Amino acid sequence: xxxxxxxxxxxxxxxxxxxxxxxxxxxxxxxxxxxxxxxxxxxxxxxxxxxxxxxxxxxxxxxxxxxxxxxxxxxxxxxxxxxxxxxxxxxxxxxxxxxxxxxxxxxxxxxxxxxxxxxxxxxxxxxxxxxxxxxxxxxxxxxxxxxxxxxxxxxxxxxxxxxxxxxx
Amino acid sequence: xxxxxxxxxxxxxxxxxxxxxxxxxxxxxxxxxxxxxxxxxxxxxxxxxxxxxxxxxxxxxxxxxxxxxxxxxxxxxxxxxxxxxxxxxxxxxxxxxxxxxxxxxxxxxxxxxxxxxxxxxxxxxxxxxxxxxxxxxxxxxxxxxxxxxxxxxxxxxxxxxxxxxxxxxxxxxxxxxxxxxxxxxxxxxxxxxxxxxxxxxxxxxxxxxxxxxxxxxxxxxxxxxxxxxxxxxxxxxxxxxxxxxxxxxxxxxxxxxxxxxxxxxxxxxxxxxxxxxxxxxxxxxxxxxxxxxxxxxxxxxxxxxxxxxxxxxxxxxxxxxxxxxxxxxxxxxxxxxxxxxxxxxxxxxxxx
Numbered sequence: 467x468x469x470x471x472x473x474x475x476x477x478x479x480x481x482x483x484x485x486x487x488x489x490x491x492x493x494x495x496x497x498x499x500x501x502x503x504x505x506x507x508x509x510x511x512x513x514x515x516x517x518x519x520x521x522x523x524x525x526x527x528x529x530x531x532x533x534x535x536x537x538x539x540x541x542x543x544x545x546x547x548x549x550x551x552x553x554x555x556x557x558x559x560x561x562x563x564x565x566x567x568x569x570x571x572x573x574x575x576x577x578x579x580x581x582x583x584x585x586x587x588x589x590x591x592x593x594x595x596x597x598x599x600x601x602x603x604x605x606x607x608x609x610x611x612x613x614x615x616x617x618x619x620x621x622x623x624x625x626x627x628x629x630x631x632x633x634x
Numbered sequence: 635x636x637x638x639x640x641x642x643x644x645x646x647x648x649x650x651x652x653x654x655x656x657x658x659x660x661x662x663x664x665x666x667x668x669x670x671x672x673x674x675x676x677x678x679x680x681x682x683x684x685x686x687x688x689x690x691x692x693x694x695x696x697x698x699x700x701x702x703x704x705x706x707x708x709x710x711x712x713x714x715x716x717x718x719x720x721x722x723x724x725x726x727x728x729x730x731x732x733x734x735x736x737x738x739x740x741x742x743x744x745x746x747x748x749x750x751x752x753x754x755x756x757x758x759x760x761x762x763x764x765x766x767x768x769x770x771x772x773x774x775x776x777x778x779x780x781x782x783x784x785x786x787x788x789x790x791x792x793x794x795x796x797x798x799x800x801x802x803x804x805x806x807x808x809x810x811x812x813x814x815x816x817x818x819x820x821x822x823x824x825x826x827x828x829x830x831x832x833x834x835x836x837x838x839x840x841x842x843x844x845x846x847x848x849x850x851x852x853x854x855x856x857x858x859x860x861x862x863x864x865x866x867x868x869x870x871x872x873x874x875x876x877x878x879x880x881x882x883x884x885x886x887x888x889x890x891x892x893x894x895x896x897x898x899x900x901x902x903x904x905x906x907x908x909x910x911x912x913x914x915x916x917x918x919x920x921x922x923x924x925x926x927x928x929x930x931x932x933x934x935x936x937x938x939x940x941x942x943x944x945x946x947x948x949x950x951x952x953x954x955x956x957x958x959x960x961x962x963x964x965x966x967x968x969x970x971x972x973x974x975x976x977x978x979x980x981x982x983x984x985x986x
């Protein structure tokens with residue numbers, strides 16, 4: 467399924483605006499900073515194109531807004547700390563459950579596959595922005611959306627690269 | 635007709651208009667049949683009656699239900715009136731018991747209060763019919779014409795049951811379960827307005843497992859959509875592997891985005907773009923841009939990846955068809971792997 471043309475056009479337009487507004491301010495950035503600026507503007511542009519209808523778009527916008535200011539640092543630190551505590555408690559719970567269960571079912575395929583699936587959903591949650599706080603069903607929806615968004619972004623950027631190369 | 639009026643109000647799969655049409659057709663058939671029978675020689679009562687018996691059910695049932703039938707069975711002599719309207723009143727039923735038998739069978743569908751007398755003789759039958767017929771397996775002894783019309787004839791209450799049964803989530807009903815569950819569910823359906831789910835064979839039917847199963851099905855439906863979206867996942871069966879592929883895909887796309895943004899940053903030190911040129915380039919074939927044909931080393935000004943730059947052309951050719959590295963553990967933005975994944979994406983994108 468290719469992202470539709472209207473979506474791509476909208477994305478490009480917004481991205482152009484964002485890039486122009488941010489380039490006018492800083493001319494002497496290093497390459498990495500520039501890359502970050504480009505990526506960020508692309509992200510925000512795409513997320514705005516979704517009008518905040520999806521969870522990942524909202525998370526992206528929030529992240530984009532926060533990265534500019536230094537004030538929300540403490541807030542993010544607290545969040546990071548609480549996340550770590552949560553993860554530790556989850557791990558302990560899982561270990562306890564495994565110890566109670568492992569005597570019964572050691573080599574069963576279903577339990578192994580369930581464990582694999584759980585592990586992979588965890589990885590997917592880490593990949594998708596804002597995916598930590600979602601249950602499985604909405605997570606799958608968000609991945610669908612996110613994949614189409616990524617594809618549109620890649621296509622748009624690639625076309626931009628082509629255009630810039632044509633000039634040279 | 636009273637039957638159709640009863641069934642008209644339900645949201646059944648066959649609309650009332652359809653039923654009316656078919657009923658009208660059948661009445662036409664009926665009148666034609668009658669005319670044919672009338673024109674047939676008079677001493678042919680037995681054969682004509684059997685011919686009449688082969689007519690669709692509503693007509694036969696109506697014959698029985700009609701108030702004149704009572705006097706008909708009593709009155710022996712048929713009046714020779716050629717008028718179709720009088721025909722019903724004047725018809726003689728030589729095979730009363732056979733017709734009553736059929737009538738009793740139809741009465742299961744035709745309504746509870748209509749022929750109570752006939753029901754008593756056939757009370758064991760209707761229960762078995764209720765369970766096994768289920769409106770999809772019509773009565774086998776009936777000729778083919780009646781079979782098609784049976785679902786139309788059927789009674790409002792039975793229609794209700796069947797509709798509600800079909801509307802409910804049908805997971806997988808084995809025939810054994812269906813027999814017992816039909817009755818209880820049909821009873822419940824008339825009393826309570828909630829959704830009834832047919833349990834799988836050997837599984838519990840309490841609310842928790844049902845909700846769990848509904849949730850599972852929702853997730854599985856969405857996973858199917860994802861499988862269609864991600865290239866190369868449609869043939870795989872198994873959640874874990876599909877998830878693996880999805881993760882790979884998302885990671886490769888993210889790396890592509892980073893790589894492209896880096897390229898853009900390097901190519902244009904001044905980030906001002908010509909909008910028109912961009913749109914013309916975009917309107918061209920975006921998908922078919924041959925990435926490997928682009929000359930990359932020329933573009934890069936003094937970049938910290940100077941060491942990698944020499945390896946680029948060789949990397950392109952050598953690693954063009956390798957599988958993308960499923961580096962879940964690696965976080966670095968190394969430029970070799972995005973190159974691979976980008977090329978693979980190209981080839982897969984063009985072929986998909």
